[in-house]
Amino acid sequence: MKIALVSSEAVPFAKTGGLGDVAGTLFHEFWLAGHEVTLFLPLYRTIRAAYGARLREACESFPVPLGSETAPCRVFSLPKLPFAPKAGRKPAHQIGRVLFIANDAFYDRDEYYTTADGAYPDNHVRFIFFCKAVLEASRRLGLSFDALHCHDWQTGLIPLMMKEWYGTSPHFAQTRTVFTIHNLGYQGLFPAETMDVIGLDRRWFGMEGLEFYGQVNFLKAGLIAADVLTTVSPTYAREILTPAGGFGLDGVLRKRSGSLYGIVNGIDYAEWTPYSDPHLPSRFSSSHLAGRAWCRRHLVKEFQLAEGLDRPLIAFVGRLADQKGVDILAEAIPEMITMGANIAIVGKGDPKLQELLLGLSRDHSGRMMLMIGFDETLAHRIYATADIFLMPSRYEPCGLGQMIAMRYGAIPVARRTGGLADTIDHGRTGFLFDGYSAASLLAGVREALTVWSDRKAWKRMIRSAMDEDFSWARSAGQYLRLYREGIL
Ligand code: ADP
Numbered sequence: 395m396k397i398a399l400v401s402s403e404a405v406p407f408a409k410t411g412g413l414g415d416v417a418g419t420l421f422h423e424f425w426l427a428g429h430e431v432t433l434f435l436p437l438y439r440t441i442r443a444a445y446g447a448r449l450r451e452a453c454e455s456f457p458v459p460l461g462s463e464t465a466p467c468r469v470f471s472l473p474k475l476p477f478a479p480k481a482g483r484k485p486a487h488q489i490g491r492v493l494f495i496a497n498d499a500f501y502d503r504d505e506y507y508t509t510a511d512g513a514y515p516d517n518h519v520r521f522i523f524f525c526k527a528v529l530e531a532s533r534r535l536g537l538s539f540d541a542l543h544c545h546d547w548q549t550g551l552i553p554l555m556m557k558e559w560y561g562t563s564p565h566f567a568q569t570r571t572v573f574t575i576h577n578l579g580y581q582g583l584f585p586a587e588t589m590d591v592i593g594l595d596r597r598w599f600g601m602e603g604l605e606f607y608g609q610v611n612f613l614k615a616g617l618i619a620a621d622v623l624t625t626v627s628p629t630y631a632r633e634i635l636t637p638a639g640g641f642g643l644d645g646v647l648r649k650r651s652g653s654l655y656g657i658v659n660g661i662d663y664a665e666w667t668p669y670s671d672p673h674l675p676s677r678f679s680s681s682h683l684a685g686r687a688w689c690r691r692h693l694v695k696e697f698q699l700a701e702g703l704d705r706p707l708i709a710f711v712g713r714l715a716d717q718k719g720v721d722i723l724a725e726a727i728p729e730m731i732t733m734g735a736n737i738a739i740v741g742k743g744d745p746k747l748q749e750l751l752l753g754l755s756r757d758h759s760g761r762m763m764l765m766i767g768f769d770e771t772l773a774h775r776i777y778a779t780a781d782i783f784l785m786p787s788r789y790e791p792c793g794l795g796q797m798i799a800m801r802y803g804a805i806p807v808a809r810r811t812g813g814l815a816d817t818i819d820h821g822r823t824g825f826l827f828d829g830y831s832a833a834s835l836l837a838g839v840r841e842a843l844t845v846w847s848d849r850k851a852w853k854r855m856i857r858s859a860m861d862e863d864f865s866w867a868r869s870a871g872q873y874l875r876l877y878r879e880g881i882l
Contacts, residue, residue, distance in 0.1 A: 395877060397424055398539040400434045400528050402521070402548035403506060405662070406476055407441050407492070410506060410768075411713055412659065412794045413576045416626070417545055419662040423870040425475075425490035426483050432537060434528045436501045436520075437470060437494035445472055452493060453534050458526045460519060461591040467527040468496040469535075477664070493535075495527045510745060518584040521612065522592050525551040529560060538565045541877035543572040547582030550616030551592065554604075557619055558594060570880060572873075573620035575613070577791050578634050578641045579717055582612030606642065617646050622876050623654040626792035627813030631656030639789060655882050657873060658816055659792045660866030661801065668802050668860075673774035678803075680860035683853070686803055690779040697763040699736045706846050708735045708839065709780035709804065711773045712795055714743030714751070714766075719786030719809065724750045725832035726786075727762065730839055737762040738780060740772050777802035781852075782842050786835045790814050800824065800859035805852075807838040823859040 403409050405418030417433070424431040435441070442449075449470040457464035472492045495501075500520045507513060514520065529552065532539070544552045553571040560566045588610040589599050599605050604615050617623060625631050633639035635648050647654060668686070669679040675692040678685030694702030708730055712718050724747070727737055737758070739751060748766050755764035765772055777783070783799035785808035792813030796806040800817075806824035808814040818824040827838035846852050875882055 395424075395429045395540045395874065396538060397429050397431045397877060398434065398532070398537070398542045399424075399431065399545070400542065400549045400552060401545040402436060402524070404433055404435055405665070407435055407444075408438055408506060412626075412792065413546055415662060415794055416574075416576065416659050419660065419866055420543075420870060420873065421490070421492075422477050422662070422664070423866045424874075425477075427870070427874075429874075430489040430491075432491040432493060432532075432539070434493050434495060434524075434531075436506075436524055437496035438506055439502045439504070441494060442502065445476070448472055448474065449494065453531065456530060456534065458497075458523050458530065459593060460523060461593065465497055465499070465523055467523070467531070469527070469531045470494045470496055493531060495524055495531065497523060497527075500524075518582070518588050518610075518612075519591060521548045521582065522551065522588075525549060525555055528552060529555055533560070533563060533565050536565070539569050541570050541572055542566075543574065543873070543877070544616060544620070545574050546576050547580055547611075547613040547616070549573075550582060550612040550614070552616070553621075554594070554598070554615040554619035555592075558598075570622065570877060571620045572622045572624060572876060573616035575617075575623065575625040575634070575791070577717075578613070578625075578639070578643060579789070581606070581614070581641065581643070583609045584612070586610060611643075614643060614646060617643065617650060621653070622880055623647075623650055624657050624873075624876065625654070626656070627658045627816045628656035629815045630789075630791045630812040633789065633812060653880075655872075655876065657869050657882075658813060659794060659797075660869045661794055661797050661864045663865055666798050666801055668778055671774055671778070673771045674778050675775075678778070680803070680857045683803065683856070686778060689775060693738070693775055693779045697738070698760065699738075699763060700760040702736055706735045706781045706843060707738055707779060708782045708784060709738040709740075709776045710784045711740045711776050712785070714741040714747040716744070716747075717788050717790075719788055719830070719835070720744075720747045720751070722786050722830065722832045722835050723784060724754060726835045726839070727754050727758070729832075729836055731758055731761050733839070733843060735782075735839075735843070738776050739763070740765045740767075740769055740776055742766060742768050777804055780804040781846055782807055782839065784835070784839075785809065785814055786830075787811060787814065788830055793817070796824065797862075797864040800862055801864060803856045803860050805842060805846075805855055805859060807835070807842050809834075817864070819858075823855070823862055 401417035676688035
């Protein structure tokens with residue numbers, strides 16, 4: 395099949411969270427399976443720094459209209475793809491294409507979307523430009539697709555633009571559009587005047603179109619216009635149809651519920667496999683756990699955690715955002731320490747939450763390690779050493795952290811919501827709690843610690859968690875079926 399994936403981030407090029415993992419891994423999976431697959435990404439500063447010398451200009455520069463003005467677009471390709479081989483699998487043929495949409499005024503910046511001072515004020519223009527450039531670059535390069543798969547609000551305008559402006563173009567005549575909601579909490583809301591920058595007919599600014607309480611909603615464009623909608627777990631697919639989980643879009647989604655599917659993400663085993671992980675000081679597997687103990691020794695020494703080999707280690711790795719339950723996590727930390735646990739946290743995000751955690755780590759020095767920042771290697775080491783991994787999320791569309799944790803032998807204690815409910819088997823591979831409160835989280839931790847103190851039972855649980863199958867094969871197959879048939 396000819397597949398295009400369009401995303402604002404994809405590993406190994408750019409990642410702030412699960413979206414980057416999913417888009418990059420899907421690309422790799424389809425490529426290995428022999429499909430002709432094209433990935434579109436903005437050419438961010440970090441990508442230019444890493445791959446600059448290897449980039450090749452793919453076509454002549456062209457202007458992209460943005461209201462009454464235009465901005466120049468250049469398109470670059472990367473001749474050799476930087477993917478690690480996967481357990482002997484080689485691509486069936488070489489048509490794996492990564493195309494970078496370049497405009498330095500928009501993308502040559504410190505961050506992808508947001509700085510410490512807040513979101514970039516021109517994010518609407520940056521991603522209108524990206525959406526238009528992707529369609530126009532495809533046309534100019536003569537690329538046609540069976541499926542054009544867009545991800546999250548940054549690419550939400552594409553299905554609508556394609557139908558409106560390229561409906562009769564032979565390039566897209568056979569193209570099925572698929573739009574995936576990775577997180578309904580981020581919709582891309584901008585002032586009404588944004589309609590003029592997009593250049594779509596004003597009739598689209600209404601209840602049945604992009605309008606959302608007087609603003610323009612980029613995600614809604616994807617929801618109304620794409621042929622097929624997906625989100626990243628069956629439970630989340632049900633939750634977003636309700637007022638409690640719909641972020642104001644549940645009505646729109648209910649109208650489209652016949653075309654909405656929940657497909658659980660996998661994790662990329664090329665990156666997340668404890669017996670071949672280059673980030674770890676020692677490797678291990680479910681039948682050889684000694685290496686895990688060695689990883690723990692290493693971490694405890696590096697961060698000088700008190701009695702770190704004897705106390706249970708409870709960890710969190712993730713965005714410090716409201717969604718992730720960082721407030722109840724912070725509230726529960728003193729009690730978890732009183733219970734005898736040490737705490738390890740790696741995260742970055744909301745300055746208020748960062749301050750809250752920094753305060754706690756000062757109060758509990760020696761018992762709590764905190765790294766504020768995005769640190770891939772440390773994240774791998776935490777998964778490989780923690781006994782318990784917390785995901786107290788308010789809501790969680792899929793969640794990768796809990797699956798990575800299980801694969802590395804850290805038992806998740808998580809809220810029963812979205813993909814957490816779909817991937818954790820309570821009492822066998824982890825623990826689920828219901829209420830959104832520090833008390834409920836602590837009840838879950840207490841339950842886990844009771845099992846932890848029974849070494850044999852805990853080891854059994856670790857093995858069950860590590861032996862779960864979270865590979866991409868099944869989910870990638872479901873996407874292919876949707877691309878081909880439009881239904882699951
Ligand atoms: P989300 O996409 O909502 O951020 P997920 O659980 O789906 O959450 O995915 C998070 C991914 O990002 C995981 O691979 C996790 O290890 C990684 N991650 C999140 N924060 C950090 C951080 N500060 N440092 C390193 N990796 C991180």
